[in-house]
Amino acid sequence: MAGGDIEKEAYEDIEEGVMVNSGFLNGLPVKEAQQKITEWLEEKGIGRAKVNYKLRDWVFSRQRYWGEPIPLVDCEKCGWVPIPESELPLMLPEVESYEPTDTGESPLANIEEWVNTTCPKCGCPAKRETDTMPQWAGSSWYFLRYTDPHNNDALASKENLDYWMPVDWYNGGMEHTTLHLLYSRFWHKFLYDIGVVNTPEPYKKRTSHGMILGENNEKMSKSRGNVINPDDIVREFGADTLRMYEMFIGDFERSVPWSMNGVRGCRRFLDRVWRLQDIMVDDENISPEMETNIHKTIKKVSEDYENLKYNTAIAAMMSLVNEFYAANRVTKGELKTLLILLNPVAPHITEELWTIIDKDSRLIHQTWPEWDENKIVEETVEIAVQFNGRVRGKLVLPADASEEEAREAALNDEKLKGYWEGKKIVKVIYVPGRILNIVVK
Numbered sequence: 443m444a445g446g447d448i449e450k451e452a453y454e455d456i457e458e459g460v461m462v463n464s465g466f467l468n469g470l471p472v473k474e475a476q477q478k479i480t481e482w483l484e485e486k487g488i489g490r491a492k493v494n495y496k497l498r499d500w501v502f503s504r505q506r507y508w509g510e511p512i513p514l515v516d517c518e519k520c521g522w523v524p525i526p527e528s529e530l531p532l533m534l535p536e537v538e539s540y541e542p543t544d545t546g547e548s549p550l551a552n553i554e555e556w557v558n559t560t561c562p563k564c565g566c567p568a569k570r571e572t573d574t575m576p577q578w579a580g581s582s583w584y585f586l587r588y589t590d591p592h593n594n595d596a597l598a599s600k601e602n603l604d605y606w607m608p609v610d611w612y613n614g615g616m617e618h619t620t621l622h623l624l625y626s627r628f629w630h631k632f633l634y635d636i637g638v639v640n641t642p643e644p645y646k647k648r649t650s651h652g653m654i655l656g657e658n659n660e661k662m663s664k665s666r667g668n669v670i671n672p673d674d675i676v677r678e679f680g681a682d683t684l685r686m687y688e689m690f691i692g693d694f695e696r697s698v699p700w701s702m703n704g705v706r707g708c709r710r711f712l713d714r715v716w717r718l719q720d721i722m723v724d725d726e727n728i729s730p731e732m733e734t735n736i737h738k739t740i741k742k743v744s745e746d747y748e749n750l751k752y753n754t755a756i757a758a759m760m761s762l763v764n765e766f767y768a769a770n771r772v773t774k775g776e777l778k779t780l781l782i783l784l785n786p787v788a789p790h791i792t793e794e795l796w797t798i799i800d801k802d803s804r805l806i807h808q809t810w811p812e813w814d815e816n817k818i819v820e821e822t823v824e825i826a827v828q829f830n831g832r833v834r835g836k837l838v839l840p841a842d843a844s845e846e847e848a849r850e851a852a853l854n855d856e857k858l859k860g861y862w863e864g865k866k867i868v869k870v871i872y873v874p875g876r877i878l879n880i881v882v883k
């Protein structure tokens with residue numbers, strides 16, 4: 443490809459590169475060249491396009507009791523015969539013991555009265571299959587049954603499937619992304635082809651959360667001794683702290699290690715929220731000084747929740763609480779807004795605090811606050827920029843910009859470069875909202 447030293451290697455950029463020394467492919471980017479090669483092979487009749495799925499063989503039998511029995515019998519005369527549909531579902535026999543056998547066979551193989559049966563086709567003696575289906579089997583379609591759990595005539599009624607399917611949003615562990623996702627889609631597509639379900643795909647949206655690791659950054663396991671028991675955390679720090687910490691621990695999709703310091707930090711934050719009642723003033727309004735902060739936080743938290751960015755939503759609420767303490771004052775209206783925003787993360791403490799500051803209503807009955815885009819925009823001012831007392835340009839700055847910020851903005855402005863580059867800045871005079879004068883030599 444272009445630019446490469448072919449003495450060293452035959453190609454370099456296999457994603458974005460452009461073909462050279464390749465006959466009719468010269469000048470084409472990789473993607474287009476691949477298309478063109480395929481067409482060329484097909485035209486010549488020496489190849490054809492084919493999609494390869496990364497499907498692995500699925501060993502669909504287990505030698506254990508707990509699993510769906512496989513509805514097949516082995517007849518002496520007919521070989522393997524399926525059980526007629528009228529006899530489905532085939533149920534597991536009730537047993538005293540479902541321990542594994544000494545022979546490695548399924549525990550069901552020991553239950554002779556269940557194993558020995560007759561062939562549905564010819565009536566001769568036959569034996570049931572004693573292996574059971576793997577857990578993947580049930581997990582591939584269980585959610586379909588949720589749409590109609592008491593239906594004894596069908597997997598689910600058409601009306602219920604029409605109403606509920608496809609699943610709006612399916613979330614699972616990262617470790618299930620490949621296999622469970624593949625299997626459940628495979629089953630669903632089969633069921634769709636035979637007309638049992640009404641949608642070609644089972645889910646509209648699929649997400650996976652990262653794994654929470656032990657404090658030593660390894661997968662939690664008994665043998666490693668790094669398991670955190672949530673009950674212990676709830677006992678020591680409360681359920682809200684546990685819930686909040688799990689939301690705050692890191693990016694939704696990433697695996698992150700547990701941290702007891704992080705847990706303590708969340709508890710401290712909730713304590714700070716609790717104590718806001720001490721600096722609350724009885725005013726249902728948002729104060730003008732807090733308006734921008736409040737609206738920014740409503741927007742940030744609302745959008746972050748929708749995008750599973752719980753950690754940054756919580757960080758925004760933490761900084762709002764810092765602002766309240768810095769002002770040493772929070773209005774009842776501001777505190778109520780915070781409590782609603784925080785409620786999904788810490789439902790108990792927020793509801794309790796709500797009833798303390800407003801005993802006639804419940805937080806749970808409130809509507810989600812809305813933000814006003816106009817109140818988020820910080821006030822800006824246009825100032826004149828002078829060099830050695832002569833106006834050379836203008837800058838738009840936040841109304842409360844510091845001298846440092848104004849100076850930075852001026853020195854980063856391309857149009858003003860000529861007035862100071864190569865010179866020494868000896869003095870800066872800044873009149874907020876009016877003028878920035880830079881004296882150079």
Ligand SMILES: [Zn+2]
Nearest residue numbers: 517520561564
């Ligand atoms: Zn038979």
